Amino acid sequence: MTRWEGVLGYPLELFMQSFQSKSQAFRRGFQEAMGAPVWVLFASMVGFGAIGKTHDVSLVWMGLTTLLVFALPGQIIMMEMMLAGVSWVTTGLVVALSSSRFITMAVTLFPQLDRKDHTPRLYATVHIMAMTAWAVCMNRFRDMAPEHRLPFFVGFGLPCWLLSVPATLLGHVAAGWVPQAFTLALVMLNPLFFLLSFAGARPLPNRAAVILGLLLGPWFFLWDADTSLLTTGLVGGTLAYFGAKAWSARSARLAADAQEPKP
Amino acid sequence: MMADWQQPALILMAGALGTFLCRGLGVFFAGRIDPNGEFFQWVSCVTYAMIAGLTVRLIVFPQGLLETMPLGLRLAISLAGMVYVWMRPFNSLLPALFAGMMVTLAYGAIWGG
Numbered sequence: 001m002t003r004w005e006g007v008l009g010y011p012l013e014l015f016m017q018s019f020q021s022k023s024q025a026f027r028r029g030f031q032e033a034m035g036a037p038v039w040v041l042f043a044s045m046v047g048f049g050a051i052g053k054t055h056d057v058s059l060v061w062m063g064l065t066t067l068l069v070f071a072l073p074g075q076i077i078m079m080e081m082m083l084a085g086v087s088w089v090t091t092g093l094v095v096a097l098s099s100s101r102f103i104t105m106a107v108t109l110f111p112q113l114d115r116k117d118h119t120p121r122l123y124a125t126v127h128i129m130a131m132t133a134w135a136v137c138m139n140r141f142r143d144m145a146p147e148h149r150l151p152f153f154v155g156f157g158l159p160c161w162l163l164s165v166p167a168t169l170l171g172h173v174a175a176g177w178v179p180q181a182f183t184l185a186l187v188m189l190n191p192l193f194f195l196l197s198f199a200g201a202r203p204l205p206n207r208a209a210v211i212l213g214l215l216l217g218p219w220f221f222l223w224d225a226d227t228s229l230l231t232t233g234l235v236g237g238t239l240a241y242f243g244a245k246a247w248s249a250r251s252a253r254l255a256a257d258a259q260e261p262k263p
Numbered sequence: 264m265m266a267d268w269q270q271p272a273l274i275l276m277a278g279a280l281g282t283f284l285c286r287g288l289g290v291f292f293a294g295r296i297d298p299n300g301e302f303f304q305w306v307s308c309v310t311y312a313m314i315a316g317l318t319v320r321l322i323v324f325p326q327g328l329l330e331t332m333p334l335g336l337r338l339a340i341s342l343a344g345m346v347y348v349w350m351r352p353f354n355s356l357l358p359a360l361f362a363g364m365m366v367t368l369a370y371g372a373i374w375g376g
Binding site (some may be wrong): 036040061064065071076088089092096099100108110122126127134135138180181183186188196199200201208210211212216217218229230232234235237240 | 277278279282286292303304305306309310311315320321327328331332349351357359360364365370371
C-alpha cells in the first residue's frame with residue numbers, strides 16, 4: 001500500500017478494507033468523488049460556462065455539450081470551432097482526435113472489470129468516464145475484488161457527470177457578476193487538477209510515461225496540433241514502456257550480482 | 264444560408280458523436296484484452312502519455328482567459344504542484360490545488376484586466 005491512495009483527501013485507513021457488497025463499493029466511489037473531484041470538476045465547468053457566456057454562446061448549447069460530450073478539452077474545441085465558423089465535419093473529426101484518449105482509457109480500465117460486467121450496458125456506462133474517474137480507478141482497482149470495480153466506477157463517475165451540467169449553467173448565468181480574477185482561477189484549476197491526479201501514477205512505467213508525455217506534448221503540439229495527442233501517446237508511451245523494462249531488467253541483474261557469493 | 268441554430272446544432276451532434284465513437288471503440292476493444300498481458304501494459308503507458316500531453320497542452324497553449332497569465336507563472340504553479348505530489352507532505356491534493364488557485368486569484372486581482 002503506498003501513500004497514493006490518500007491523495008483525494010481521505011485518510012489511508014478508509015482504503016485498507018475491502019468492500020462487503022456492490023452497494024458498499026458504489027457508496028464508497030460516490031463518497032470519494034464527493035470529497036474533492038466533483039467540486040474541482042464543478043469549478044472547471046463553472047469556468048467553462050463563464051467563458052461561453054463571454055463569447056455569447058447560448059446557455060442551452062453550453063449545457064448540452066457538457067451533458068452529451070462530457071470531455072472538457074473536446075468541449076472547448078467545439079466552442080472555438082463554432083465561433084470560428086468551421087464546418088461540422090471538420091469539427092467532428094478534430095473532436096474525435098482529441099477524444100482518442102478515451103479509446104485507450106477504456107481499453108486499460110474495463111478489462112479489469114469482472115467478466116460478468118462485460119455487457120452491452122458498458123457502452124452507456126463509458127459515457128461517465130473522464131480523466132479523473134479514470135486516474136482514480138486505475139490506482140484503486142487493484143485493491144478491490146473485480147466484482148466491486150464497476151459499482152465503484154459508477155459511484156464515482158455518476159455524480160461527476162450529473163453535477164457538471166448545473167455547474168456549466170451556473171457559470172454561464174454567473175459570468176456577469178463573478179470577477180474575472182475568479183474565473184481565471186477556476187480555469188487554471190482544471191489542468192492543475194488533471195496534472196496532480198496522475199503525477200503520482202504507479203508503477204514505474206506509468207510514471208515514466210506521464211513525465212515523457214509532459215515533456216514531449218508541447219513539441220508535438222507545435223508540429224501538428226490535431227494529431228499531437230496520438231503522437232505524444234505513441235512515442236512517449238512506447239519509450240516509457242521499453243525504457244522502464246530495460247531499467248527493471250538492469251536493477252534485477254544488479255540485485256542478482258550483489259547476492260552472488262564471493263569466490 | 265443556414266438558419267442560425269443549424270450550425271451550433273450540427274457542431275454539437277458532430278462533437279458528441281466523435282467523442283462517443285472513441286468511448287465506444289474503447290469498450291469494444293476492452294473485451295478482447297488480457298489485463299495481465301504485456302500489450303495491456305504498453306497501452307497503459309500510451310494512455311498516461313496521452314493524458315499528460317493533453318494536460319500540458321492546456322497549461323502551455325491555453326485558449327482564451329488563461330492566455331492572459333504569463334507562461335512562467337502557469338509552469339511554476341504546475342511544477343510546484345507536481346513537487347508537492349511527489350514529496351507528499353499531506354495525504355491530500357487539496358492544499359496544492361488551493362495554493363495554485365490562490366496564486367492565480369492573486370495574479371488576476373492585481374495584474375488582471
